[in-house]
Amino acid sequence: TQLLEQSPQFLSIQEGENLTVYCNSSSVFSSLQWYRQEPGEGPVLLVTVVTGGEVKKLKRLTFQFGDARKDSSLHITAAQPGDTGLYLCAGGGHAGNNRKLIWGLGTSLAVNP
Amino acid sequence: SQTIHQWPATLVQPVGSPLSLECTVEGTSNPNLYWYRQAAGRGLQLLFYSVGIGQISSEVPQNLSASRPQDRQFILSSKKLLLSDSGFYLCAWSTRSNQPQHFGDGTRLSIL
Numbered sequence: 101t102q103l104l105e106q107s108p109q110f111l112s113i114q115e116g117e118n119l120t121v122y123c124n125s126s127s128v129f130s131s132l133q134w135y136r137q138e139p140g141e142g143p144v145l146l147v148t149v150v151t152g153g154e155v156k157k158l159k160r161l162t163f164q165f166g167d168a169r170k171d172s173s174l175h176i177t178a179a180q181p182g183d184t185g186l187y188l189c190a191g192g193g194h195a196g197n198n199r200k201l202i203w204g205l206g207t208s209l210a211v212n213p
Numbered sequence: 214s215q216t217i218h219q220w221p222a223t224l225v226q227p228v229g230s231p232l233s234l235e236c237t238v239e240g241t242s243n244p245n246l247y248w249y250r251q252a253a254g255r256g257l258q259l260l261f262y263s264v265g266i267g268q269i270s271s272e273v274p275q276n277l278s279a280s281r282p283q284d285r286q287f288i289l290s291s292k293k294l295l296l297s298d299s300g301f302y303l304c305a306w307s308t309r310s311n312q313p314q315h316f317g318d319g320t321r322l323s324i325l
Contacts, residue, residue, distance in 0.1 A: 130311070131311065133313055140318075140319070140321070141318055141319065142219075142303050142305070142316025142317050142318055142319050143257075143303075143314075143316050144316070145313045145314070145315070148313055186254060186255075188256065188257070190314075192310075192311030192312070193311050199262075199264075199310045199311075200259060200262060200310060200311070201311060201314065203256050203257045203259075204256060205255050205256035206254075206255060206256050208254050
């Protein structure tokens with residue numbers, strides 16, 4: 101059973117479109133991290149959210165942590181080809197095991213010019 | 214600033230051969246260290262993590278082992294590689310458990 105479900109699994113859109121990807125769980129986390137990974141490289145941290153209802157913006161990316169700290173979303177406005185990559189969410193402070201991050205399987209995003 | 218080095222970038226090994234992948238971190242002390250394996254285009258599977266020298270926690274039973282001989286050195290090993298050991302291996306560090314992790318560039322391992 102995957103504790104963090106990411107959806108959609110794959111997404112292919114045209115440049116300029118908006119999109120939202122989701123990271124959902126039935127468990128509560130003390131923090132939620134989003135990473136982007138490009139092919140052949142390691143994931144790079146984009147943002148950490150820690151407060152229920154928190155919204156953080158990073159240029160065209162908007163991250164939201166659910167009020168109950170069980171889910172999160174990433175919204176990209178006017179997507180560009182440079183946004184292409186694998187988006188991973190990771191939850192910290194899970195009650196079942198507080199010593200490691202719980203990872204989702206990722207959303208693979210392709211933005212076509 | 215902190216940096217993480219992982220090598221080699223790619224490796225092709227025959228079945229049954231040994232393996233040693235090395236990861237070193239600079240610019241921080243007593244980091245948590247992690248080894249992950251990633252299937253093509255998908256999520257990360259945690260293999261090992263370490264909170265200190267000589268302290269290794271194994272997440273999944275497998276053909277691999279890990280060691281931490283120095284504070285900022287983490288090594289992934291195998292005595293005899295299997296075909297199923299092929300994959301993309303990533304090393305990462307964090308200041309504490311559950312904190313953001315910083316990854317190396319990975320090693321693409323192909324077993325023939």
